[in-house]
Amino acid sequence: MDVSATLAGLRFGDHVCAPIRQGRELHAFAVAFARDGLQAGHKVFMAVTHPAPLREHLADRLPTAAGAVTAGQMEIIDSRDNYLGSGGFSPDRLIDRFHGLVDAAHRDGYPGLWVLGDLSGLIPDVPTEAIVDYEARVNRVYAQRSALAVCPYPPEVVGDQAWQQLAAAHPCALTTSGDAVVCRLRSEPTPAGLRLVGEADLTNHAAVPHLLSAVAGRRGGIELDLTAMTYADTASLVEVLRTATARAPRPTTVTCNSHHARVLTLLGAPAIPTLTVTTGGRQ
């Protein structure tokens, strides 16, 4: 199915696992993705398993595509060139690469970077566990940069268990049918830290420590704004406490609604002297 309707309203900080099949489904989604990204004035970067047919499809279906490629606003490359290169699959190198792509987009005058990152064709040459690890760690890029990514993984190709692991590494995943968002969390950078928006539960809380890691290493104090979290499970809030504990003696301030403050209290927040919890309204 075409999941572009399900994923309408993509914003910076989104990192989405989507059940998009190769061929017609990917092409249909890429048209909507490129159209929206280009219209918004962003750099659109697509790393896909079969770039040549996608280029042809976009040229056919999106009048602005050819001009955008020529102007450098859109780039469509082979996944293997992007994710493996000459040095093999290296999450650290890829994280640096995506930081570099965002930097380059800014230098070229684009507000941000939209990524369609298709790693499904790397399986099984690259173990699923390594891709899951990469997808979790790359969250820090989307947590703090003007960037978003949609990652197509066909469930029937990667398998049910791998799909669940891949989905859990993303802060947002769609149902395997593609007709609904399971749970959506995204991170927005703020001057003093980050703001988490949406929901965190068992389907995506594995991504939470990686989102928090984007600012955890900062010198001085940081502020974690949870006021736009409409649901945070216990495991997610424990990650907030772990971050504050690991940062000591550097101060951490958490702003959240009274419910989350209450849960943080139950979990032991007052025992962390460098952590300040302030209530900042209910969403």
Next chain:
Amino acid sequence: MTRYQPQPAAQPDLLAVDFTLETAAAVRRAVASCTRRHLPADAADGFVLAIGEIIANAVVHGGGGGSLRLWRGGEAVHCQVRDQGAGIAAHHMRPERPPSVTACSGRGIWMAHQLCSVAFTTGPRGTTVRLTSAACAAQPAGVRAARAQHAGLN
């Protein structure tokens, strides 16, 4: 085996639905929507978190999903979550102390106990968990104790 006698719903179900990993969040949202019509905001949020943790437990340990009923009875809202897993050990049903921040699991059921009344029926063919919200604006004992202990919270 720990047993309790499920009470018949005093009023028609507010919600009766099955859930899996994929639908757990949607069910939780539906629970929140129903609960917020019947409880004060903070009490509703705590009750929804408790239910969310029990749903997660059913998905992870109870065979991948289960069924949920939600109903109003008296001044409280009641929820029953049933799964078909292999049962749950007694020490998991009533953790005596909060797991440490470094522990990898075990907090969900503990947290549910802090936020509402929780009762288990469990055996090799499944587990049924009954959760009852605090009545009206009453605050769960766990929250009162934590507040008293950590009066310095901003």
